[in-house]
Amino acid sequence: xxxxxxxxxxxxxxxxxxxxxxxxxxxxKGVGAxxxxxxxxxxxxxxxxxxxxxxxxxxxxxxxKGFNYICYTNHPLIQIMYLAIVIGGFVLYILKGFGDHFxxxxxxxxxxxxxxxxxxxxxxxxxxVCSVSPGIITKENSRYYQKKYNKxxxxxxxxxxxxxxxxxVKPARSKHCRICNVCVAKFDHHCVWVRQCIGEKxxxxxxxxxxxxxxLCLYATYIGGxxxxxxxxxxxxxxxxxxxxxxxxxxxxxxxxxxxxxxxKYTAFFFIVIICAVMGVTLLIFFTYHCTMVAEGVSTxxxxxxxxxxHALESEVKDIDQKLKREDIPDEEKKSLIQxxxxxxxxxxKVQQYFPRGxxxxxxxxxxx
Ligand SMILES: [Zn+2]
Ligand SMILES: [Zn+2]
Numbered sequence: 001x002x003x004x005x006x007x008x009x010x011x012x013x014x015x016x017x018x019x020x021x022x023x024x025x026x027x028x029k030g031v032g033a034x035x036x037x038x039x040x041x042x043x044x045x046x047x048x049x050x051x052x053x054x055x056x057x058x059x060x061x062x063x064x065k066g067f068n069y070i071c072y073t074n075h076p077l078i079q080i081m082y083l084a085i086v087i088g089g090f091v092l093y094i095l096k097g098f099g100d101h102f103x104x105x106x107x108x109x110x111x112x113x114x115x116x117x118x119x120x121x122x123x124x125x126x127x128x129v130c131s132v133s134p135g136i137i138t139k140e141n142s143r144y145y146q147k148k149y150n151k152x153x154x155x156x157x158x159x160x161x162x163x164x165x166x167x168x169v170k171p172a173r174s175k176h177c178r179i180c181n182v183c184v185a186k187f188d189h190h191c192v193w194v195r196q197c198i199g200e201k202x203x204x205x206x207x208x209x210x211x212x213x214x215x216l217c218l219y220a221t222y223i224g225g226x227x228x229x230x231x232x233x234x235x236x237x238x239x240x241x242x243x244x245x246x247x248x249x250x251x252x253x254x255x256x257x258x259x260x261x262x263x264x265k266y267t268a269f270f271f272i273v274i275i276c277a278v279m280g281v282t283l284l285i286f287f288t289y290h291c292t293m294v295a296e297g298v299s300t301x302x303x304x305x306x307x308x309x310x311h312a313l314e315s316e317v318k319d320i321d322q323k324l325k326r327e328d329i330p331d332e333e334k335k336s337l338i339q340x341x342x343x344x345x346x347x348x349x350k351v352q353q354y355f356p357r358g359x360x361x362x363x364x365x366x367x368x369x
Pocket of ligand 2: 179196197
């Protein structure tokens, strides 16, 4: 059983890293960008080419089909998984944490009630983000949205762009979601956890969803941390000598050995506290990432698109610079290249910040939507 818990802890850490690397901009420099390109561009390409040669074409096709089903179709499996994680984790925490370690002289009994209230709040926010429509654009309301979002820069959003599926003129900042098969106003992203798009109307609930779950996980980590700190001090675990398998002599206690001892003795509770810590930190980083986008006034969709366009323009500028370095280049061509470069810089400015009005002002706007 302990081995299974360790396996789940490592899987959670791996999945969290996988999730966070997705937030890194692949067009930039640095470790995050490198890992993003490696995980989301190079590895799938390598997998597509090499894996069928090793494992055969059929099994790999099946893996891709399964992956596409999980990530790109509208199914309730991830929602069921979410409920299983939250409710299962909560029950385990109550039974093995509050059940075995309370009353506790370091912690008030009120924490017990707080756990119920906070988990309840998280579930209500989750219901809200799942049930509130993201702002679906229909033939009836498309004119309203075109008036509301009419800032077309010709790059991120082009005027009079018709969605072929919905047969409507797409307002600026909207996008057609191929999973939900609808156009969504101020589209942010499609979230598999809530089984719908995150857009104009439910983005505030999405932010609240991240924040409430982040607070819950960090709160649970604090309670667990205090419980184990109490055990460490009260049972004087650092002063004990420990017998370790395969060693005839006892080993003097250290923090690492004491942790191992507590994991062995209170496995289920130690496990759930570590999971809460990993999830709490992951959610905190993800929430901060979304707050930076609120400050910039861009959606996830716009941030990705903007980065791609800027990267393409930067590549063109680099090409021109390479040509200008050549000594045999005629003056006429040189002039034309410099002009082209100037034009590109002008274009570059157009795809700079989209709504740079600051965090609080943008947050107020989001709250009103
Ligand atoms: Zn559409
Ligand atoms: Zn969607």
